[in-house]
Amino acid sequence: MHSEAYIYDAVRTPRGRGRNGALHGTKPISLVTGLIDALRERNPGLDESRIDDLILGVVTPIGDQGADIARIAALAAGLPDTVGGFQLNRFCASALEATNLAAAKIRSGWEHLVIAGGVESMSRVPIGTDGGAWAFDPATSFDTSYIPQGIGADLIATTEGFTREDVDAFAVRSQQRAAAAWDRGHFARSIIPVRDQNGLVVLDHDEHIRRGTTVETLAGLRPAFARMGEDGGFDAVALEKYHWVKDIDHVHTGGNSSGIVDGAALVLVGSEAVGRDLGLQPRARIAAAAVSGADPTIMLTGPTPATRKLLATADLTPADIDLWEINEAFASVALKYQRDFDIPDDRLNVHGGAIAMGHPLGATGAMILGTMVDELERTGLTRAVVTLCIGGGMGVATLIERV
Amino acid sequence: MESQDVIREEEHDGGILIWILDAPGSAVNLLDDAFVAALASRLDEVEARRDRDPGSVTGIILASAKESFCASADLETMADATTADAQAVYDLALGLGTQFRRLETLGVPVVAALNGSALGGGLGLALATHHRIAVDVPGIRFGLPEVDFGICPAAGGVLRTVRLLGVERSLDELLLSASIMGTGDAMQRGIVDESVEDEEDLLPTARQWVLDHPDAVQPWDADGYEFPGGAPRIPTPEGPNSLTAVLQFLPARLRSRPDALHNPAPRAILAAAVEGAQVDIATAAAIEARYFTQTVTAPxxxxxxxxxxxxxxxxxxxxxxxxxxxxxxxxxxxxxxxxxxxxxxxxxxxxxxxxxxxxxxxxxxxxxxxxxxxxxxxxxxxxxxxxxxxxxxxxxxxxxxxxxxxxxxxxxxxxxxxxxxGPGDHGPGAADREPAPHxxxxxxxxxxxxxxxxxxxxxxxxxxxxxxxxxxxxxxxxxxxxxxxxxxxxxxxxxxx
Known part of the structure; x- marks a missing residue:
C-alpha cells in the first residue's frame, strides 16, 4: 500500500571541534541516545512500539562506532526490543542515505515509522582508520586511479577556473551566514545541546565557527594538498585522466574546506497513517531521492548527476526549486554545483555550511536536511534539494516539500 | 633425465652435504620442472636420513658446476606462455616456492656458495639459504631484473627481499629498479652476506660458516623478528606505522615509471610485495606465484x-x-x-x-x-x-x-x-578548458x-x-x-x- 513519507521531526547536536573539542570526551553512542531522548520529549504522542527501525549512517564504523552502533544505541536509549538498528555507510551522504532508505521503506508500505540519521565522532574515531582497499590495497588503488579527495577538490577548481580568491570568498560567506543564522536563532528549533549523565550541558553551540574570518585572514593559509599532490604523485595520477590540464591549482586550505568535528543528527520519518494515529504533525514530505556515481578521481562532482536524476524523477526543473543545500565538503564543490544549476546566491546554503560549522561525516546529511526543513517552515517556501558529494565519486540528492 | 643429475650430491666430513647444481646439457642451471623435482627429491632424502639418523646431516652448501650460479626459469618458455598455460606456470612457481621454503626450514644451516651470477629466480634460490657467500670478481652479477621483462618475480624474489629489506627498500633498490649489482654492492644492500676473493676459498668458507652456525634460521623465522620498516597494516587510532604512512602513496609513485600504464609487472610487483607482507610465507608464496603467472601469461x-x-x-x-x-x-x-x-x-x-x-x-x-x-x-x-x-x-x-x-x-x-x-583559443587557461570531443x-x-x-x-x-x-x-x-x-x-x- 503506497504512502507518503513525512518528516515529523529533525534534531541535531551542536558540532564539537575535532581536536581538543568539547565533545571529545563524549562517546558517539551518547550523542545518539541524547537525541533519541530529545525526540521523546518533543513528541509526547510518540508510541515507541510503533517504531520499526533506527538507521544510522557512520563513515568510520570501528571502535566506538563499530559493531552496528544503531542497534546498540536503540538498546542503550531504552527503545523497545522490537525496534531494530541498522548502520550503513554511504561515506559523506550516509545520514541522507539513511533518511532516503527510511522514506523508501515507508513509501513501500513495509515500514511505518523509522528514526534515521547518523553519527560521527571524528575526534575519537579518525577518518581513514578503517583502512579499505581503495587507499591501502595497491592493486585496487592503481587500477582505479585513487587520489585523496582534497586533490579532487583542487582539480575541480582548476578545471572550473575558480581562483584562490573565489574559494576563500565562498568560505567567508559560509562563516558569515552560519554566524548570522546562530545570532538570529535559525538553528534553535533543531539544536539539542549535548548533556552529560548529570544533565549538565557539555556543548550547546557549533564550536567550529570562526567569526571575523575574512578573505585576508584566509589568504595566509597554506594549500593543504599541494605537497601530497606533488611529492606524493597524486597530481600526476589525476592529470593522467585530466590530460588537458597543465597543472593542478592547489587552492584549498583548512579555511575553505569542511571542518573535522563530532556530532549526530536524527530525522523522524513516518507514514501519513502513523502520524494520524500518534497525533504527529508532518513538517515536510520526502518527495524524491536519487543516487549517481561520477568519475572517482575528481571524485566530488556526483551531486550534479544525482540532482539531474532527482529532478527527472520529480518531473521538475531547477527553476522549481526554492532552496538548495549542498554539503560544503570543499568550496569548489559548492561553487561548481551552483554553476551547474545556475543557482542564485541567496538560494544556496542560506545558513552557511560545513566550512563554517564542520562536517561530522556520517551525520551531516541529516543535519543539512533538518536545516532545510526548518528553513522551508520559516520562509514559507515549498521545495528544497539537499545533496552531498561522496568519496569514491558519488552523489546523493533528496527533494523535500513543505506540507 | 634422472633428478640426481640436475643436483649432484657430495658429502664432506662431519655430515655436510654439497649440492652441486649441474643441469645436464645446458650452459646454465635453469629453474624448470626438472629442477623442482630434483630439489624435492634431495630434500626428501635429507629428511628421511635425518629421521633415521638424527645429526647425520649437519649442513648443506649449494654450489654450481656452471659459470653462473643459477638462472631464472626458461625465458623462451615464459615468452610463449599464454593464459592457456596459467596452471602450468603457476604450478612451477608454487613448486619452487614450496621447495625453497622446505630448504630454509630444514633445520640445518644452508649456505649458497656463489661462484657466479645469480639473477632472477637464481637469486631467489640464494635468498632461501641462511647465508650467501660470493666470489668478488668482475662480471659477477646479482639482481632481480624481471620487471624489465614484464614479469613479477616468483621463487621468493619478492617475499624474501621484502622480509630482508622491508617493502619500500626492496621495491626501490631491487624489484622495481631492476638493479644489477656486483658482489660489493650486493653486500652493501644486504643481499650477499660475505665475499671471498678466490673461488677456491668458497667451499672452505661455506663449510666453516656451517660449523659455526649449527642453529641457523632465517631472520623471519627467528623469535622477535620485526618486519623492516613495518608490515602493512591499516592506520589505527594509535597512529600509522612507518610503512602504512606511505602505503597510499606507493601506487601513485609507481605511475611515474614510463612503462607504468602498459607493463603489468610494476603493478604486480608492488601488489605482491604489499599483499605478501601481510600474511605468512606459504600464503605469500601463493600470492607471488599468482602475480608471476598473471604477468608471464600476459602479452x-x-x-x-x-x-x-x-x-x-x-x-x-x-x-x-x-x-x-x-x-x-x-x-x-x-x-x-x-x-x-x-x-x-x-x-x-x-x-x-x-x-x-x-x-x-x-x-x-x-x-x-x-x-x-x-x-x-x-x-x-x-x-x-x-x-x-x-x-x-x-x-x-x-x-x-x-x-x-x-x-x-x-x-x-x-x-x-x-x-x-593553428587557429583557436590558446589564451591563458585555454588548455584547462579542453574542447568537448577530447x-x-x-x-x-x-x-x-x-x-x-x-x-x-x-x-x-x-x-x-x-x-x-x-x-x-x-x-x-x-x-x-x-x-x-x-x-x-x-x-x-x-x-x-
Missing part, C-alpha cells in the same frame, strides 16, 4: 622477452653496434650489453650469427631509420592537434604510451608548434595513433630499403629512438594491446 612479457632476449640473440653484437651508431652513448651501452644475465649463451651467438651480413645494419641506415621514426612522430602529433587535442594532451599521450628520448621530444615540439600555428578521461586513442604511425614508418623502412632484420629494427627503435620497450619494438607493435 607484454612475451614482447619484452622477445626484445631483450630473442632479438639480441638474433641480431648479434655486430649488428647491435651498427644499429647504435646513430644513438646516444647510454643506448649504445645498453644495446651492447647482453640480456642481463638470464642466459649465458649470447657469447655463442656472437661467433656464428654476427657474421651473417643480412643481420647487419650499417650506421647510416640506422641513423636514417631513427630520423624517419621521429618524422613520423612529428606528423602524428600534428594530426592529433588538428583533430582538436591540446599540445598538453598530446604530450601526455606520448608520456603515457611510454615514448621517450628523441621520439618524445619530436612529439612534444611538433605538438607545441602545431598549437602555436574531454574523455583517457588518451588511449591518441596513444594508439602515435604508436601506430611510428611503427608504420619503421616497417616501411624494413620492407623498402633497410637490410636490418626485424630484431635490429626492434632494438634500434627502443634503445635508439625511444619507442616503448613494453611493445617489444616497432616490428612487434600490432596496435591491439
Amino acid at each position: 607484454v612479457s612475451s614482447a619484452m622477452i622477445g626484445l631483450r632476449h630473442a632479438d639480441r640473440k638474433a641480431a648479434g653484437p655486430q649488428a647491435m653496434d651498427a644499429t647504435t651508431g646513430a644513438v646516444p652513448d647510454a643506448a649504445t651501452a645498453a644495446a651492447g650489453e647482453s640480456t642481463p644475465g638470464v642466459h649465458a649463451d649470447t657469447a655463442e651467438v656472437r661467433d656464428d650469427e654476427a657474421l651473417d651480413p643480412t643481420r647487419r645494419a650499417g650506421p647510416d641506415a640506422a641513423r636514417q631509420m631513427v630520423a624517419d621514426l621521429a618524422e613520423a612522430a612529428r606528423t602524428a602529433a600534428r594530426e592529433l592537434v588538428t583533430e582538436g587535442m591540446s599540445d598538453i594532451s598530446v604530450t601526455r599521450a606520448a608520456e603515457q604510451a611510454g615514448l621517450s628520448s628523441s621520439l618524445f621530444q619530436a612529439i612534444e615540439e611538433a605538438a607545441r608548434e602545431a598549437v602555436r600555428e 574531454r574523455r578521461l583517457d588518451t588511449d586513442e591518441a596513444q594508439r595513433h602515435l604508436l601506430s604511425a611510428i611503427a608504420d614508418a619503421g616497417r616501411r623502412h624494413l620492407a623498402d630499403r633497410n637490410p636490418a632484420t626485424a630484431a635490429v629494427l626492434n632494438i634500434a627503435s627502443v634503445d635508439g629512438a625511444g619507442y616503448p620497450a613494453w611493445t617489444g619494438g616497432i616490428a612487434r607493435w600490432t596496435g591491439n594491446r
Whole structure:
C-alpha cells in the first residue's frame, strides 16, 4: 500500500571541534541516545512500539562506532526490543542515505515509522582508520586511479577556473551566514545541546565557527594538498585522466574546506497513517531521492548527476526549486554545483555550511536536511534539494516539500 | 633425465652435504620442472636420513658446476606462455616456492656458495639459504631484473627481499629498479652476506660458516623478528606505522615509471610485495606465484622477452653496434650489453650469427631509420592537434604510451608548434578548458595513433630499403629512438594491446 513519507521531526547536536573539542570526551553512542531522548520529549504522542527501525549512517564504523552502533544505541536509549538498528555507510551522504532508505521503506508500505540519521565522532574515531582497499590495497588503488579527495577538490577548481580568491570568498560567506543564522536563532528549533549523565550541558553551540574570518585572514593559509599532490604523485595520477590540464591549482586550505568535528543528527520519518494515529504533525514530505556515481578521481562532482536524476524523477526543473543545500565538503564543490544549476546566491546554503560549522561525516546529511526543513517552515517556501558529494565519486540528492 | 643429475650430491666430513647444481646439457642451471623435482627429491632424502639418523646431516652448501650460479626459469618458455598455460606456470612457481621454503626450514644451516651470477629466480634460490657467500670478481652479477621483462618475480624474489629489506627498500633498490649489482654492492644492500676473493676459498668458507652456525634460521623465522620498516597494516587510532604512512602513496609513485600504464609487472610487483607482507610465507608464496603467472601469461612479457632476449640473440653484437651508431652513448651501452644475465649463451651467438651480413645494419641506415621514426612522430602529433587535442594532451599521450628520448621530444615540439600555428583559443587557461570531443578521461586513442604511425614508418623502412632484420629494427627503435620497450619494438607493435 503506497504512502507518503513525512518528516515529523529533525534534531541535531551542536558540532564539537575535532581536536581538543568539547565533545571529545563524549562517546558517539551518547550523542545518539541524547537525541533519541530529545525526540521523546518533543513528541509526547510518540508510541515507541510503533517504531520499526533506527538507521544510522557512520563513515568510520570501528571502535566506538563499530559493531552496528544503531542497534546498540536503540538498546542503550531504552527503545523497545522490537525496534531494530541498522548502520550503513554511504561515506559523506550516509545520514541522507539513511533518511532516503527510511522514506523508501515507508513509501513501500513495509515500514511505518523509522528514526534515521547518523553519527560521527571524528575526534575519537579518525577518518581513514578503517583502512579499505581503495587507499591501502595497491592493486585496487592503481587500477582505479585513487587520489585523496582534497586533490579532487583542487582539480575541480582548476578545471572550473575558480581562483584562490573565489574559494576563500565562498568560505567567508559560509562563516558569515552560519554566524548570522546562530545570532538570529535559525538553528534553535533543531539544536539539542549535548548533556552529560548529570544533565549538565557539555556543548550547546557549533564550536567550529570562526567569526571575523575574512578573505585576508584566509589568504595566509597554506594549500593543504599541494605537497601530497606533488611529492606524493597524486597530481600526476589525476592529470593522467585530466590530460588537458597543465597543472593542478592547489587552492584549498583548512579555511575553505569542511571542518573535522563530532556530532549526530536524527530525522523522524513516518507514514501519513502513523502520524494520524500518534497525533504527529508532518513538517515536510520526502518527495524524491536519487543516487549517481561520477568519475572517482575528481571524485566530488556526483551531486550534479544525482540532482539531474532527482529532478527527472520529480518531473521538475531547477527553476522549481526554492532552496538548495549542498554539503560544503570543499568550496569548489559548492561553487561548481551552483554553476551547474545556475543557482542564485541567496538560494544556496542560506545558513552557511560545513566550512563554517564542520562536517561530522556520517551525520551531516541529516543535519543539512533538518536545516532545510526548518528553513522551508520559516520562509514559507515549498521545495528544497539537499545533496552531498561522496568519496569514491558519488552523489546523493533528496527533494523535500513543505506540507 | 634422472633428478640426481640436475643436483649432484657430495658429502664432506662431519655430515655436510654439497649440492652441486649441474643441469645436464645446458650452459646454465635453469629453474624448470626438472629442477623442482630434483630439489624435492634431495630434500626428501635429507629428511628421511635425518629421521633415521638424527645429526647425520649437519649442513648443506649449494654450489654450481656452471659459470653462473643459477638462472631464472626458461625465458623462451615464459615468452610463449599464454593464459592457456596459467596452471602450468603457476604450478612451477608454487613448486619452487614450496621447495625453497622446505630448504630454509630444514633445520640445518644452508649456505649458497656463489661462484657466479645469480639473477632472477637464481637469486631467489640464494635468498632461501641462511647465508650467501660470493666470489668478488668482475662480471659477477646479482639482481632481480624481471620487471624489465614484464614479469613479477616468483621463487621468493619478492617475499624474501621484502622480509630482508622491508617493502619500500626492496621495491626501490631491487624489484622495481631492476638493479644489477656486483658482489660489493650486493653486500652493501644486504643481499650477499660475505665475499671471498678466490673461488677456491668458497667451499672452505661455506663449510666453516656451517660449523659455526649449527642453529641457523632465517631472520623471519627467528623469535622477535620485526618486519623492516613495518608490515602493512591499516592506520589505527594509535597512529600509522612507518610503512602504512606511505602505503597510499606507493601506487601513485609507481605511475611515474614510463612503462607504468602498459607493463603489468610494476603493478604486480608492488601488489605482491604489499599483499605478501601481510600474511605468512606459504600464503605469500601463493600470492607471488599468482602475480608471476598473471604477468608471464600476459602479452607484454612475451614482447619484452622477445626484445631483450630473442632479438639480441638474433641480431648479434655486430649488428647491435651498427644499429647504435646513430644513438646516444647510454643506448649504445645498453644495446651492447647482453640480456642481463638470464642466459649465458649470447657469447655463442656472437661467433656464428654476427657474421651473417643480412643481420647487419650499417650506421647510416640506422641513423636514417631513427630520423624517419621521429618524422613520423612529428606528423602524428600534428594530426592529433588538428583533430582538436591540446599540445598538453598530446604530450601526455606520448608520456603515457611510454615514448621517450628523441621520439618524445619530436612529439612534444611538433605538438607545441602545431598549437602555436593553428587557429583557436590558446589564451591563458585555454588548455584547462579542453574542447568537448577530447574531454574523455583517457588518451588511449591518441596513444594508439602515435604508436601506430611510428611503427608504420619503421616497417616501411624494413620492407623498402633497410637490410636490418626485424630484431635490429626492434632494438634500434627502443634503445635508439625511444619507442616503448613494453611493445617489444616497432616490428612487434600490432596496435591491439
